[in-house]
Amino acid sequence: MVxxxxxxxxxxxxxxxPFMTLAAPSWLTLSGIGPSWVVLxxxxxxxxxxxxxxxxxxxxxxxxxxxxxxxxxxxIPVLIALGFWWGCIGRRGPLIDRSLILGLLALIxxxxxxxxxxxxxxFFQESALLNAFYMWGLRNMxxxxxxxxxxxxxxxxxxxxxxxxxxxxx
Amino acid sequence: MGGSNRxxxxxxxxxxxxxxxxLVAFSLCIVRWSKGAVFLDTYAFLTRPFWPGTAQRDxxxxxxxxxxxxxxxxxxxxxxxxxxxLSLKSSSKAGLIxxxxxxxxxxxxxxxxxxxxxxxAGIAQGDxxxxxxxxxxxxxxxxxxxxxxxxxxxPGSRIGVWNPRTKRHGILLGIxxxxxVIRFLDKDSKDSKSLSGDLLSTSPASTxxxxxLPVGLIQTLDEQAIPAPEGxxxxxxxxxxxxxxxxxxx
Numbered sequence: 001m002v003x004x005x006x007x008x009x010x011x012x013x014x015x016x017x018p019f020m021t022l023a024a025p026s027w028l029t030l031s032g033i034g035p036s037w038v039v040l041x042x043x044x045x046x047x048x049x050x051x052x053x054x055x056x057x058x059x060x061x062x063x064x065x066x067x068x069x070x071x072x073x074x075x076i077p078v079l080i081a082l083g084f085w086w087g088c089i090g091r092r093g094p095l096i097d098r099s100l101i102l103g104l105l106a107l108i109x110x111x112x113x114x115x116x117x118x119x120x121x122x123f124f125q126e127s128a129l130l131n132a133f134y135m136w137g138l139r140n141m142x143x144x145x146x147x148x149x150x151x152x153x154x155x156x157x158x159x160x161x162x163x164x165x166x167x168x169x170x
Numbered sequence: 171m172g173g174s175n176r177x178x179x180x181x182x183x184x185x186x187x188x189x190x191x192x193l194v195a196f197s198l199c200i201v202r203w204s205k206g207a208v209f210l211d212t213y214a215f216l217t218r219p220f221w222p223g224t225a226q227r228d229x230x231x232x233x234x235x236x237x238x239x240x241x242x243x244x245x246x247x248x249x250x251x252x253x254x255x256l257s258l259k260s261s262s263k264a265g266l267i268x269x270x271x272x273x274x275x276x277x278x279x280x281x282x283x284x285x286x287x288x289x290x291a292g293i294a295q296g297d298x299x300x301x302x303x304x305x306x307x308x309x310x311x312x313x314x315x316x317x318x319x320x321x322x323x324x325p326g327s328r329i330g331v332w333n334p335r336t337k338r339h340g341i342l343l344g345i346x347x348x349x350x351v352i353r354f355l356d357k358d359s360k361d362s363k364s365l366s367g368d369l370l371s372t373s374p375a376s377t378x379x380x381x382x383l384p385v386g387l388i389q390t391l392d393e394q395a396i397p398a399p400e401g402x403x404x405x406x407x408x409x410x411x412x413x414x415x416x417x418x419x420x
Contacts, residue, residue, distance in 0.1 A: 022273040022284065032410075033278050069280045070310060070318070072326050117279050121325050121346075136346040140279055 010045065010162060014057070017041050018064050028147070033140055035148040038065060038075070039109040042083055043102065043152065044159035051087030058083030073120035075113065082109050099153035106156060107149030114141030253381075265419030266300075267291055269317065271412060281324035281344065283307070283409060285317040285417070293317045296378070298418045301407030304384035305329075305372065306415065317417070321409050322350055322385070330378070331370045331385050339373060342385065342403060350405070352388060354398040366391055370403060380418050 020037040028034055038061050046054025062076030069075075086105065118137035269291070273284035287293055289312045297309040299319045307319040308329070320327050327344030331352065340354040352370060365388070372383045384406055391401035 024273065024275050024278075034275075070282050070320055070324060070326075073279075114279070121279075137279075140346075144278075 006162060010048075010159065013159060013162075014041055014045070014061065017061060018068055021065065022068060028151070030147040031139065031143045033143040033147065035151045036106075036110045036113055036144055038062075038079065039082070039106050039113060039148055040152060040155045041159065042079060043086055043106055043109060044156045044163065046083045046086035047090030048160065048163040049087070050091060051084045054083030054085075054087035054090075055080045056083070072124070073117045075117070078113050078116035082112060099157060102156045102160075103149045103152045106152030107145050110145040110148035111141060114144055267293060267417040267419070268414060269293070269417060270414055272316070274409065281321040281327075281346065281409075282310070283319045283321065283412075283415075285319060285415065286315070287417075288312045288315045288317050290314045292419065293417050294419075298372075298380050298383060300383065300416045300418055301409060301412045303406035304386065305379070306405065306407045306409045306412070308379075309417065319415075320344075322405060323348060323409070329385075330373050330376060332373045333368050333388075334371055334382075335368055340370075340398075342370070348405075348408075348410075349389060349402045350386075352401045352403050353395075354400070357398055366401075383418075 017037045021034075024034045042054065042058055042061060045057050049057075058079030058081070059076060062074065062079040065075045065079075086109070089105070114137070118141060121137065267287065269285040269287040271283050272286045275282060285293070285299075293309060293312050295309055295312060298305055299307045299309060305322065307321040307324075307327070309317050310320040311318045322329065322342060322344055323346065324344045325346045327342075327350070329342050330339060331342045332339045333354075338354055338356065340352045343351045343353060345351055368388045370385045370388065372379045372381055372385060374381045386403040386405040389402045389404045391399055393399045
């Protein structure tokens with residue numbers, strides 16, 4: 001019963017991802033850009049529940065984020081890949097939940113999400129070819145990666161703690 | 171001898187009797203010389219409490235404003251009638267809907283804002299969204315109680331604009347930065363070149379957007395660009411700081 005409740009709490013936190021993305025609190029931004037909330041949730045989930053749960057969660061969250069964003073690029077492929085990759089890493093050992101490593105993984109994940117969006121916008125939108133590879137995309141990517149990497153040790157650690165309590169209570 | 175002394179004393183006494191009158195005459199000379207300044211100033215000072223108050227000044231201002239509004243209404247009506255004669259689409263202030271901005275991300279990957287009114291308030295896809303000063307975006311999708319706006323700065327955003335001074339058409343392209351790009355459709359003639367600082371508005375003959383909405387000012391212009399001049403545009407309405415917008419039905 002306790003395990004079920006903990007999992008529910010974790011899943012409930014997933015519902016906060018689109019809301020936080022929409023709210024975009026201005027006090028948690030770097031150069032006007034907030035953290036990648038989907039990365040902050042998907043990382044601990046994948047580390048805890050494995051590659052397939054991670055990939056599935058990536059798919060679901062990708063669908064939701066595509067729904068609340070403008071057309072032109074999709075989050076789905078990169079989130080599936082990230083969920084799967086982090087799930088595989090999580091299966092290897094327990095040392096992965098160190099704060100520094102969590103921050104690093106979140107930073108890499110955010111860079112990959114940004115890179116995926118950047119590539120899609122540059123190559124699939126005609127007007128993008130106007131301005132030599134969209135330097136604003138690089139700025140977005142770096143700013144989001146840094147703020148996500150800084151927020152990850154706090155947010156991801158808390159979510160992992162939520163899941164670990166479940167494990168210890170069994 | 172004694173007689174002459176008496177006459178001097180008599181003259182002196184008569185002068186002492188006359189001096190007030192001489193003083194009055196001198197004062198009046200000053201009044202005449204100063205064009206009555208003392209009198210006017212004194213009059214103004216004394217009658218100040220009885221001057222027309224702010225109420226009368228407001229009446230005059232209100233009257234002037236009313237006259238200008240009436241003239242504007244007449245001109246707008248005239249404009250609508252002429253547009254109808256030319257079979258051009260028109261817009262009116264009656265179609266404006268105010269809505270609060272409930273989510274904004276003007277700087278991230280998606281330059282969009284979400285409004286707190288949707289299809290139940292009459293908002294539809296393609297409606298123009300106005301901030302204070304001009305157009306900021308187009309309604310991209312609506313739900314019953316929300317509407318998502320694609321900002322003019324968003325990658326992939328493209329609308330037709332024109333330069334009213336040179337009467338040249340162009341396309342405003344969003345490239346993700348705060349300043350979209352204008353790409354003119356043809357070269358400017360020698361007589362009428364687009365200049366930095368020129369106003370851009372929606373085309374008066376537009377069938378997609380309301381006509382003659384101000385959009386932005388040309389900030390820099392590359393006249394050597396091929397095939398036609400390109401420039402960077404500073405939008406008049408900055409979406410970063412807008413809490414309320416107006417949606418213009420078209």
